[in-house]
Amino acid sequence: MSIRGSTDSVLLFYTINYVEYQRRYDTITSQEKTNLSHGYIPAEEYREMSNLGNYQTAYERFLKDPEKFWSEIASELEWFKEWDQILEWNYPNAKWFTGAKCNITHNCLDRHLNTEKRNKVALIWRGDDGSERIITYRQLFREVCRFANGLKSLGARKGDRICIYMPNTPEQIIAILACARIGAVHNVVFAGFGMESLHSRIRDSESRFVITSDASFRRGKRIDLKSIVDRAIVHTSVEKVIVHRRTRPRTELYSEIEIDFYDLMKERNYFIEPEVMDSEDPLFILYTSGTTGTAKGILHTCGGYMVGTYYTCKYVLDMKPSDVHWCTADPGWITGHSYIIYGPLLFGTTLLISETTPDYPDPGVWWDMVEDFGVTILYTAPTAIRMFMRHGEKWPEKYNLDSLRILASVGEPLNPEAFEWYYKVIGKSRTPIVDTWWQTETGMHMVTTLVGEKMKPGYAGKAIPGVVADVVDKEGNSKKAGETGILVIKGPWPSMMRSVWGNDERYRQYWTQIKDYYVVGDLAVKDDDGYIQIIGRSDDVIIIAGHNLGTAEVESALVEHEAVAEAAVIGIPDPVKGNIIKAFVILIDGYSGSEKLANELTYHVRMTLGPIAMPAEIKFVESLPKTRSGKIMRRVLKAQEMGEDPGDLSTMEE
Numbered sequence: 001m002s003i004r005g006s007t008d009s010v011l012l013f014y015t016i017n018y019v020e021y022q023r024r025y026d027t028i029t030s031q032e033k034t035n036l037s038h039g040y041i042p043a044e045e046y047r048e049m050s051n052l053g054n055y056q057t058a059y060e061r062f063l064k065d066p067e068k069f070w071s072e073i074a075s076e077l078e079w080f081k082e083w084d085q086i087l088e089w090n091y092p093n094a095k096w097f098t099g100a101k102c103n104i105t106h107n108c109l110d111r112h113l114n115t116e117k118r119n120k121v122a123l124i125w126r127g128d129d130g131s132e133r134i135i136t137y138r139q140l141f142r143e144v145c146r147f148a149n150g151l152k153s154l155g156a157r158k159g160d161r162i163c164i165y166m167p168n169t170p171e172q173i174i175a176i177l178a179c180a181r182i183g184a185v186h187n188v189v190f191a192g193f194g195m196e197s198l199h200s201r202i203r204d205s206e207s208r209f210v211i212t213s214d215a216s217f218r219r220g221k222r223i224d225l226k227s228i229v230d231r232a233i234v235h236t237s238v239e240k241v242i243v244h245r246r247t248r249p250r251t252e253l254y255s256e257i258e259i260d261f262y263d264l265m266k267e268r269n270y271f272i273e274p275e276v277m278d279s280e281d282p283l284f285i286l287y288t289s290g291t292t293g294t295a296k297g298i299l300h301t302c303g304g305y306m307v308g309t310y311y312t313c314k315y316v317l318d319m320k321p322s323d324v325h326w327c328t329a330d331p332g333w334i335t336g337h338s339y340i341i342y343g344p345l346l347f348g349t350t351l352l353i354s355e356t357t358p359d360y361p362d363p364g365v366w367w368d369m370v371e372d373f374g375v376t377i378l379y380t381a382p383t384a385i386r387m388f389m390r391h392g393e394k395w396p397e398k399y400n401l402d403s404l405r406i407l408a409s410v411g412e413p414l415n416p417e418a419f420e421w422y423y424k425v426i427g428k429s430r431t432p433i434v435d436t437w438w439q440t441e442t443g444m445h446m447v448t449t450l451v452g453e454k455m456k457p458g459y460a461g462k463a464i465p466g467v468v469a470d471v472v473d474k475e476g477n478s479k480k481a482g483e484t485g486i487l488v489i490k491g492p493w494p495s496m497m498r499s500v501w502g503n504d505e506r507y508r509q510y511w512t513q514i515k516d517y518y519v520v521g522d523l524a525v526k527d528d529d530g531y532i533q534i535i536g537r538s539d540d541v542i543i544i545a546g547h548n549l550g551t552a553e554v555e556s557a558l559v560e561h562e563a564v565a566e567a568a569v570i571g572i573p574d575p576v577k578g579n580i581i582k583a584f585v586i587l588i589d590g591y592s593g594s595e596k597l598a599n600e601l602t603y604h605v606r607m608t609l610g611p612i613a614m615p616a617e618i619k620f621v622e623s624l625p626k627t628r629s630g631k632i633m634r635r636v637l638k639a640q641e642m643g644e645d646p647g648d649l650s651t652m653e654e
């Protein structure tokens with residue numbers, strides 16, 4: 001990691017913020033002036049209704065006695081045996097709820113069956129062709145048990161790794177939960193990944209089984225998955241492949257190792273005892289999205305992950321029993337693990353999942369679903385919001401979005417332009433925006449604005465109670481407000497990763513760059529109120545004439561221009577300045593790229609951020625290289641420009 005060195009110099013940031021601030025300040029109304037300087041204050045009803053109540057009080061309660069704080073939350077869940085100790089911290093290795101026994105599926109499923117939730121809808125699924133399926137908690141429980149019994153019949157045991165390569169269907173969730181039920185370690189691979197990525201993940205995790213579907217559907221087209229699996233399992237340890245056959249006529253299963261998903265469930269018992277897991281037993285491995293390097297198998301364990309995801313659903317997403325929660329991510333990345341599957345089911349909410357594409361058959365499809373299902377919590381990514389901005393307000397305006405109560409964002413900085421659009425056009429200036437900063441490694445939300453707290457466009461927010469975050473220099477000293485530095489987490493939290501699969505040394509590196517602190521790999525800045533703004537990945541930072549420039553701020557300035565839908569910037573080595581900026585820009589529908597527009601954009605960045613941030617070159621493009629989870633892969637653009645090897649492309653969208 002290139003964190004060291006890149007934060008040495010004096011920072012332009014303060015000046016940039018100031019210029020930006022002045023410029024905007026001159027052009028806005030007095031109400032907006034209040035919002036900009038103090039943040040947006042959510043409506044009173046949200047402040048009063050929030051599960052957390054007062055942030056400051058909750059945070060102080062945590063600081064006063066962290067172990068008590070976490071033990072109270074953990075006590076809301078059911079354990080087969082209580083813990084002997086909350087935390088055993090043997091830097092940099094943590095054990096949470098030591099001695100405790102549990103099974104996460106008991107809390108996601110069994111625990112609800114003796115309550116009014118038994119016949120509550122757990123899952124609503126909408127397919128690419130508009131078809132629907134509805135599954136109650138009781139039904140989900142039975143399907144998971146049946147499938148778990150099926151896995152057992154194949155000889156699957158606690159600790160076995162099982163690779164799941166399926167589209168976003170109820171069967172995928174059943175497969176994931178069934179693994180957890182029997183104590184097998186799931187390794188979910190996003191179904192958009194190609195053969196090489198799948199193969200390397202199967203090999204690295206030494207998976208014994210693969211659960212897949214014959215096909216996924218996208219924009220009305222069938223995408224074959226089975227043939228990818230056929231090739232990916234060659235020269236691996238895979239013994240059996242379980243295939244969910246979705247197409248008719250049925251895909252034939254040829255080889256001896258292939259079994260049909262529903263045949264495996266046939267005549268199986270509707271109940272299986274949950275495997276008694278130690279709190280620190282592995283729950284899953286998930287390979288990171290890898291915007292910057294090769295994929296790492298992040299390892300999470302049972303007890304702490306369960307507590308962290310439950311806690312954040314309750315207090316960050318502010319779930320209520322009546323919610324219809326729609327997280328638009330895919331279970332193939334951490335947001336899907338924590339906030340489609342585990343967290344919401346632990347809380348016992350109704351979740352919507354969908355195989356749809358946001359702009360197919362038209363850019364109104366999501367808003368149609370929000371209206372149709374009465375979605376109350378929408379959790380999506382800036383990349384999707386910017387895409388909708390590009391298509392214009394006319395699409396969401398066709399639908400009634402009154403059911404929405406909370407809007408959440410994750411994955412990249414939510415630039416002020418996108419924040420305001422999300423807030424005004426989707427939230428009708430009424431719903432809180434929860435911009436959640438966290439990582440595959442953290443397992444749960446870490447820094448965010450909590451419901452009821454004032455929101456500041458461009459800032460993720462503060463550390464949630466339970467987490468201590470700070471912006472520091474490379475020696476670990478806190479930076480002053482307004483100064484860019486390294487974002488760190490001080491001390492362990494329950495859902496932190498426990499290791500990188502097969503590579504403890506790589507795990508240690510997160511904690512040993514700055515003693516005692518977990519270095520997240522992002523640069524950030526804090527303001528006077530302690531709100532944290534994410535500047536970008538530290539590997540992406542551009543150093544120009546000795547100044548550090550975060551990609552996020554230049555991109556945000558570009559996107560603020562009325563013609564720009566999305567932008568990515570990179571640094572190109574320059575003999576004089578060290579680096580110059582090259583920008584890649586996607587225009588809003590109806591605009592076309594010209595030299596005049598390029599000049600206008602350059603001028604716009606100059607006026608917003610100052611001369612140093614001016615792009616030396618602007619290229620208009622139709623699309624940007626992104627990870628499957630929607631993050632811009634700047635290293636790919638850079639490699640292209642420099643004629644270099646782009647490195648691992650396994651996580652890149654096609």
Ligand code: 6R9
Nearest residue numbers: 289410411412413435436437438439440534
């Ligand atoms: C959950 C997830 C982690 C990296 C992280 C940061 C970026 C995520 C963000 C954000 C600004 C937010 N990131 N959320 N940046 N604001 N709200 O995305 O996990 O795929 O591991 O990525 O994503 O750079 O370090 P993961």
